[in-house]
Amino acid sequence: MGTPILFDTPNIDPASITPDMVRGLSLGRVTEEFGTIGLYARTIDTLERTGFSDNELINLSLQLGLALHADDMRTNGHYNDHLMRVTLRMIEDFGIRDPNLIAAAPLHDSFEDHPRDLVLALTGEKPETREEARILGRKALALLTNETVVELIEAVTNPEVPEGESKLDVYTRHTLKLIYNSPHGRVLKLSDFIDNAGGNHATIGDKQRRLDEKYIHQFRIHKMGLFLPNSIIKGEERQKALHMLSKGHARAVGRLALRAK
Numbered sequence: 001m002g003t004p005i006l007f008d009t010p011n012i013d014p015a016s017i018t019p020d021m022v023r024g025l026s027l028g029r030v031t032e033e034f035g036t037i038g039l040y041a042r043t044i045d046t047l048e049r050t051g052f053s054d055n056e057l058i059n060l061s062l063q064l065g066l067a068l069h070a071d072d073m074r075t076n077g078h079y080n081d082h083l084m085r086v087t088l089r090m091i092e093d094f095g096i097r098d099p100n101l102i103a104a105a106p107l108h109d110s111f112e113d114h115p116r117d118l119v120l121a122l123t124g125e126k127p128e129t130r131e132e133a134r135i136l137g138r139k140a141l142a143l144l145t146n147e148t149v150v151e152l153i154e155a156v157t158n159p160e161v162p163e164g165e166s167k168l169d170v171y172t173r174h175t176l177k178l179i180y181n182s183p184h185g186r187v188l189k190l191s192d193f194i195d196n197a198g199g200n201h202a203t204i205g206d207k208q209r210r211l212d213e214k215y216i217h218q219f220r221i222h223k224m225g226l227f228l229p230n231s232i233i234k235g236e237e238r239q240k241a242l243h244m245l246s247k248g249h250a251r252a253v254g255r256l257a258l259r260a261k
Helices: 027-049 056-068 079-093 099-107 115-123 130-144 147-156 167-181 183-198 207-215 219-227 235-260
Strands: none
Touching: 027 056, 027 079, 056 079, 056 099, 056 115, 079 099, 079 183, 079 235, 099 147, 099 183, 115 130, 130 147, 147 183, 167 183, 167 219, 183 207, 183 219, 183 235, 207 235, 219 235
């Protein structure tokens, strides 16, 4: 693939990272040892090995998602690390081969975090309000990708919190509705949740506690989703997902217990 790398990792020469160096490692280890550029190399290698290296839909979605979040950082690294891990986990650990679902992964936070940038990138327009941006962005992205990809992104996008309501209650209702009603959206949300909640041990500072408190009761919801009759994650992949959820939950319980002392 001749696609450009849309970000830079300090102190790491991109040419020095080969697929053999990052293949087979856990996503956490790739992140820790090789950073964003290592995850990018792993993503490109995984797409090639699964037959998606020439898939225009997936390649466009990947590059657009990385471009939209190019200036975003988390407490422990680049936001694009999260987007690539969500994508890789679905392909490698959950066995997903649906191009629409894979394409939605690197764009799953675009409506929530960068609606105006999305419209500007795809249309050149500058919407005045966030609501207008979401409407225009949805239309433009559906033309670039397709309606299914956009519906998947919409399904996992957190709703606005009405005045006077608990943000956690709104988030929980949204998660339950998604898991019961969208088998494919459920998979995308699961990969996102495992990266956010299961990977919260890597979060730096007080935000770790706040996220643990937010996510602690959500683990069981995602576990239930894996056992619904229409689950598309089955067999060994389901066992792997359950293990990830159990490990993440145990870690969160331990952290909260230590803070309560």
